Amino acid sequence: MRDELFDVTDKICIVTGGLGQIGQNFTKALYERGAKVAVFTAHPTPERVERIFPSDQYQKERFKAIKVDINKKDTIEAALDELQELWKEVPDVLVNCAGIDTQPSAPPEVSGPFEKFPEEVFREVVDVNLVGTFLMTQAVGARMAEAGKGGSIINIGSIYGMVSPVQDIYAYKEEQTGVPFIKPVAYSAAKSGIYNLTRYCATYWGKKGIRVNTLTPAGVWRDTQDEVFIQNFTSRIPMGRMSREDEYNGAVIFLASRASSFMTGANLVIDGGWTAW
Numbered sequence: 001m002r003d004e005l006f007d008v009t010d011k012i013c014i015v016t017g018g019l020g021q022i023g024q025n026f027t028k029a030l031y032e033r034g035a036k037v038a039v040f041t042a043h044p045t046p047e048r049v050e051r052i053f054p055s056d057q058y059q060k061e062r063f064k065a066i067k068v069d070i071n072k073k074d075t076i077e078a079a080l081d082e083l084q085e086l087w088k089e090v091p092d093v094l095v096n097c098a099g100i101d102t103q104p105s106a107p108p109e110v111s112g113p114f115e116k117f118p119e120e121v122f123r124e125v126v127d128v129n130l131v132g133t134f135l136m137t138q139a140v141g142a143r144m145a146e147a148g149k150g151g152s153i154i155n156i157g158s159i160y161g162m163v164s165p166v167q168d169i170y171a172y173k174e175e176q177t178g179v180p181f182i183k184p185v186a187y188s189a190a191k192s193g194i195y196n197l198t199r200y201c202a203t204y205w206g207k208k209g210i211r212v213n214t215l216t217p218a219g220v221w222r223d224t225q226d227e228v229f230i231q232n233f234t235s236r237i238p239m240g241r242m243s244r245e246d247e248y249n250g251a252v253i254f255l256a257s258r259a260s261s262f263m264t265g266a267n268l269v270i271d272g273g274w275t276a277w
């Protein structure tokens, strides 16, 4: 039975970074509910598509992966033109999920102390996480506004954009390797900008029916994470575990559908309670 409230059938959805760890789950969740899904990503490899749709099991007319650099306007516009040609309408939903972060395995040159944190790394991280989200929102929102049919833009934030990282979690790296790991400022600064980019666009396009919200995830479990890291991170989460990578799907379907029709400029926090204390 189709649930009218959460229905996304035939909606044209773009997911940036839609073959990444969290993004692939959004792609799949929207596609499985009948949406037409276009992934805009730097790495649209067949192996990554295969992770979502094993053995090529998808309707070609409802899924497209396009190579896009979200920091390059010309690649964004070319991909949007391609979609318009293919599906004949402007997008209904944009999920800005592409991003880069610095993992504890990163070398000291990109994870050193704040006092020495390199300007070029700061600029690069802000460029992808904030400027890229701005460029995508600008390009897709402009088309939504011109078409006059409204839409939903979902920006993926982070608990580290709402509050500062807890540096104690990463202290184990120095014990293990002799080299300290400082979770960098760049990701936090970039992600924090997402919250007011969201509010700005929500008020700017409010009367045009384009809703803009942030979805804030917390740490997602990966099988490559260090056991001590998992233990340390988990001990800060009231729910006592990291998230699974598919635990944000419900929120994306909610934000993409009529179920959230009066919600804009908001921040939907799904963090196992991380920011509750």
Ligand SMILES: NC(=O)c1ccc[n+]([C@@H]2O[C@H](COP(=O)([O-])OP(=O)(O)OC[C@H]3O[C@@H](n4cnc5c(N)ncnc54)[C@H](O)[C@@H]3O)[C@@H](O)[C@H]2O)c1
Pocket (backbone or CB within 6 Å): 016, 017, 018, 019, 020, 021, 022, 023, 040, 041, 042, 043, 068, 069, 070, 071, 096, 097, 098, 099, 100, 101, 128, 132, 156, 157, 158, 159, 216, 217, 218, 219, 220, 221
């Ligand atoms: N994984 C987590 O624990 C976590 C926690 C909080 C927030 N987030 C946020 O969720 C989102 C997805 O995270 P993830 O862990 O799935 O990341 P991921 O690295 O698995 O996927 C990110 C994707 O973005 C794409 N990308 C990067 N730069 C790009 C560019 N310039 N143009 C186009 N595509 C580009 C990459 O190809 C990759 O597929 C990110 O915004 C991240 O900041 C993740």
